[in-house]
């Protein structure tokens with residue numbers, strides 16, 4: 433293992449241990465939100481530490497939203513955290529997002545990422561080019577960067593297939609390692625409740641519409657069982 437791999441493996445291990453430590457005593461909505469927030473902060477800090485100043489500038493800019501027209505995979509704590517964030521704001525905001533999520537979900541449910549990309553439909557949280565849940569956006573949204581606007585424009589109708597975008601190397605490597613450690617920590621801490629990768633739209637809709645979704649999920653009830661992201665077309 434070379435030094436870079438060793439460093440990234442250390443990041444994943446550190447994040448996995450942190451998740452296990454934080455969830456060892458209780459897995460309440462508050463601890464779940466903390467776990468996700470901590471993973472996001474850790475990834476950002478480590479990215480800042482290893483960023484090479486000679487790296488080419490990323491092309492991502494405010495109100496550039498090409499990547500917000502695709503499938504986004506989330507874990508259950510991320511979906512619960514977004515629902516919690518919206519619920520803590522105004523009731524009419526929750527109702528507005530339930531309507532937007534439900535409308536979008538009817539159009540994209542059962543689609544593969546490629547099929548969803550081809551529909552050219554914006555994320556339910558996108559408004560006038562801005563993410564309405566920016567503070568609590570999914571870890572994969574935080575990880576994403578691009579060095580080329582042209583590549584984003586070309587990849588958008590195809591759902592951003594793997595390898596279609598040249599991403600900023602330090603961000604890609606640190607976020608990938610820490611998200612992997614985060615997911616592994618969840619798996620080891622909450623084996624009965626962790627069921628994989630969920631489609632953002634449906635998972636947040638379920639989290640908002642299900643009464644006590646967080647309590648049910650942490651007690652082992654699979655409230656997200658129909659939200660798995662579909663990766664291949666059924667034959």
Ligand code: SF4
Nearest residue numbers: 500555557558563573
């Ligand atoms: S959650 Fe926010 S950043 Fe992620 S796809 Fe939706 S609008 Fe874009």
